[in-house]
Amino acid sequence: MRLFDGGRAPNPRRVRIFLAEKGIAVPLVPVDMGALGHKGEELTARNPLQRLPVLELDDGTVLTESVAICRYFEELHPEPALFGRGALGKALVEMWQRRIELNFYLPVSFAFRHTHPAMKDWEVPQLPEWGEMNRPKAVEFMKILDTHLASHEFAAGEDFSIADITGLVALDFTKPARIAIPEELENVQRWYRALKARPSAGA
Amino acid sequence: MRLFDGGRAPNPRRVRIFLAEKGIAVPLVPVDMGALGHKGEELTARNPLQRLPVLELDDGTVLTESVAICRYFEELHPEPALFGRGALGKALVEMWQRRIELNFYLPVSFAFRHTHPAMKDWEVPQLPEWGEMNRPKAVEFMKILDTHLASHEFAAGEDFSIADITGLVALDFTKPARIAIPEELENVQRWYRALKARPSAGA
Known part of the structure; x- marks a missing residue:
């Protein structure tokens, strides 16, 4: 088994954080997304959608979609x-x-891909107006989440879950997307600090 | 238990088709989405995201998100x-x-919500250029799916699954979104006919 990995991009990171939380080691095959390695022949043959990560099993079976890859490991290692x-x-x-x-x-x-200059060869064509429209949507959701987190330690209740992993990568992603996490959303801020402090956050 | 339902909209329909495939009857509470009932007080109190469907359990616990509601029933009724x-x-x-x-x-x-005149009070503001950009994306994916379906009866392999239900509601949704399903995608056409022919499609 080997995991074609995409470095700092959020979806590959979701799987690495998940594996770190589970304590599972999987051989990684680094793919240079900056050099558009995910659109190369090796990856396209495995995932016609040209996205990472991609898990290849020993018999050649391919699994894509970060959450689907995580679910596979959840079934194999339930704890x-x-x-x-x-x-x-x-x-x-x-x-x-x-x-x-x-x-x-x-x-x-969407805010990142449609407004960031570094994304202009990735998201063709960029539609900056669409990117801008998404910033307030992200902030609106953080407000709803803040109310929820006032009475719950983690996103889905009292236990850490994959919902928190998605939250962490999205919160980290607000920085290059240039979306401020409002200071007054104290529960979101507390949750974000707690997620960043887990050893898995460095995966 | 009761299910706040949204009629013809695709997400409420996903859950109704799922329940029909399982042979489970759940009391429905119809909500008139045309009259923006999902943005009313009764629904907002249950789902601050103001979306349907919403499942309310007997103890008042609320579940939202069509796929999450389906998973709840999958766990209770595995077959x-x-x-x-x-x-x-x-x-x-x-x-x-x-x-x-x-x-x-x-x-x-996106194509439907950002280009259809009937959606102008729902999707504020509409961004027609974004809607237009999404039509070719949908067609590109249908081509990938067609290749996959050449050697698989259903989306996830040989057994009908929730992936097919999402496929059916999306294929039906191409009509108001004004996206043609290419005639030459024979495997997608065969799959679509098979899904529409199941009794659950009428749910």
Whole structure:
């Protein structure tokens, strides 16, 4: 088994943080996304969508999509549970993972990809107006999240989960996307500090 | 337990199709999205994101996000398995569900919401250029899917799954989004006909 990895990009990082939380070591194949390695022949043959990360199993089976790769490892190594426990616990993790991904991570990505000069060869064509429209959407969601985190330690409740991992990479991604995390959102700030302090954050 | 439902909108429909495939009956509370009922007090109190569907359990616990609601029922009623079986099977369903959602359903939604006159009070402001940019993205993904479906009966392999449900609602959604499903994509056309022919498609 080997994991084609994309360095600092948020999706490859989601999987590395997940593996660090699980204590699982997987051989990495670094791909230079700066040199558009993910659009090269080796990767395109494995993932026609030309995205990273890509997990290749020993029999050649390919898994893509960071959350799908994480779920594969969750099934093989159930502890610590990062997709929740029991029907309601699993549903709540899925709910918050999706809420954070669709209403926060995605708007932050759009802001970055459609306004950052470094992205002009990646996102063709850039539509700066679309990028700008997404900044307030990301802030609106942080406000809803702040209210929720006033009574919950982590995104999906009292246990750390993949929803928090998506939150961490999205919060880190606000910096290149030039979206300020409002100081007054004290619960989001507290949560962000706690996530950054975990050893897995360096993965 | 009761399910606040949104009629013809694709996300409420995903859950109804899922329940029909499982043979589960849940009391529905119809919400008139045309009259912006999902932005009213009753719904906002349950889902600050003001989206449907919303599942309310007997103890008042609220679940939102169509896929999270489906996963809750999958855990309670595992057969027929619609999220896959075994580590690899579950990962492949998650992978295709995400691929179809992020690369097809989402572009189709953007095309609809940002270009359709009926959406101008919903998507404020509309950005028609963004909507237009998403039409070719949806078509590009259908081409990738067509190649995949040449050797697989369903999206995630040989068994029907939630990835097919997301595919069906997205394919139906191409019509109001004014995206043609290319005639030459014979495998996508065959798959679409098969999904529409299932009794659950009418749910």
